[in-house]
Amino acid sequence: MKLKSTTIAAAATFPAVSALAVIRLTGPETFSIMDRVFSFHNRSRTAMSAPAAALSLGLIHDGDTSIDEVFAAFFHSPSSYTGEDMAEITCHGSPFITRRILGLLVSNGAVPAGPGDFTRRAFINGKMDLPQAEAVSALTCARSDETLKLALNQLFGSEKEPLEKIRLNLINAVALVEAQLDFEHGDSLEKEEIIKWINYTSADIGRLLRGARKASVIKNGVKITIAGSPNTGKSSLLNALLGRDRAIVADLPGTTRDTIEEEIIIDSIPFLLSDTAGLRLSNDPAENEGIKRSKASISSADAVIFTVDSSTPLSAEDAAAYAEISGRPHVVAMNKSDLKAAFSAEGAKKYLRITSPVITVSAKNGSNINLLTKSLKDIIISSGGIDSSSDPVVSEARHTAALEKALMELKRASDIVEKGGALETAAEHLKYASNGIAEITGEIASSDVLDAVFKNFCVGK
Ligand SMILES: Nc1nc2c(ncn2[C@@H]2O[C@H](COP(=O)(O)OP(=O)(O)OP(=O)(O)O)[C@@H](O)[C@H]2O)c(=O)[nH]1
Ligand SMILES: [Mg+2]
Structure with a gap:
């Protein structure tokens, strides 16, 4: 493949006020453009003769107008990131200065770079293969x-x-x-x-x-939906898992409408938790929209936490809600264990015909929340999401x-x-x-x- 003949320039740092910003330049005209806009404090130097891959202090100027005192580093082809002649300017981190220097480079012959252009050139010039180029993006x-x-x-x-x-x-x-x-x-x-x-x-x-x-x-996380009939403590459970007061908790059934999403990390794996509207038949249009969203969240989840309120007898509403999730990988959280139990785990298993693990928890006092997270991890492992026998290459x-x-x-x-x-x-x-x-x-x-x-x-x- 042929080397590109243009010289491109771009800021490598985000345009926000910061201590420093970096501007990069690559291509055949790099050194001649730099000699026009950068004067070394050590006056005997030029872009070509400056020590390679080292910082040289000097002044960026637009003709007679000084713009910034900067460090410039010069890299000679092929010993550079892109394989071409390259320069990196470390200037003061004002977005105005960065824009001004970039404008100056462009008016001296550089072309503004597009996304990934530097790494694309590195690939084209044989400095890296495509997976390595992608790894650069993954690193960022x-x-x-x-x-x-x-x-x-x-x-x-x-x-x-x-x-x-x-x-x-x-x-x-x-x-x-x-x-x-x-x-x-x-x-x-x-x-x-x-x-x-x-x-x-x-x-x-x-x-x-x-x-x-x-x-x-590892990269994208696993999606966990908390679902169940109203008032069983889904929002309380989300808060308990997060360790902070994120979702509104109230005694009134039908409190949560919009799906609430938050992330927790368990053993280095991101778990994306969704608290959803309680599943029931309702005449309220807003609640029904919430329930529609709950169902969508359930169907796209990697696993579901199904909540029941262990302090009140199970009802046909719980059974109908369970029918919505039973086809998905799930764990049942028998919540409110701090209160007197109205049924046992065995009773729940029989009534709802549960085949998954049932864990007695209390969102209120935090009891067994760690068992719940462990169980979630086990479910993800058993559904093939984390195969401990194969390394992620x-x-x-x-x-x-x-x-x-x-x-x-x-x-x-x-x-x-x-x-x-x-x-x-x-x-x-x-x-x-x-x-x-x-x-x-x-x-x-x-x-x-x-x-x-x-x-x-x-x-x-
Ligand atoms: N004692 C006790 N009360 C709890 C527990 N978890 C939740 N509650 C109470 O149960 C009620 C409902 O809790 P929420 O977390 O709002 O329940 P929800 O399932 O999100 O309810 P909806 O959003 O309406 O579907 C609130 O009064 C909570 O304080 C618990 O572990 N123990
Ligand atoms: Mg709720």
């Missing part, structure tokens, strides 16, 4: 130790080896299939060998996909989609081989699978794929 979004670890592993190339192994196995399988094409009906021993390679590769992809589900949980949705597609192509190929179908078609499917893997690493990268990858980057990254 890291919000916990776990997401940071995922992004760093990806940046250091953790996907390279397993993907390369899959691709080599696929090449092997294609070679075996093509060798068979010379025989009219194929040798059954060779066919077994082909199937063996396909299965072997499918297993490797399956392992990566299981890890990817875990990565998705792949964490980008784009990679997961490509792996799923490759797995489908492998299945098609193996079906054809098994049923004695056209081996040419089987080879085609194996090649599609192999191309899918090459798309992940960026060996095959259309500009559509690159646009999709870089559009979510920040400007200046």
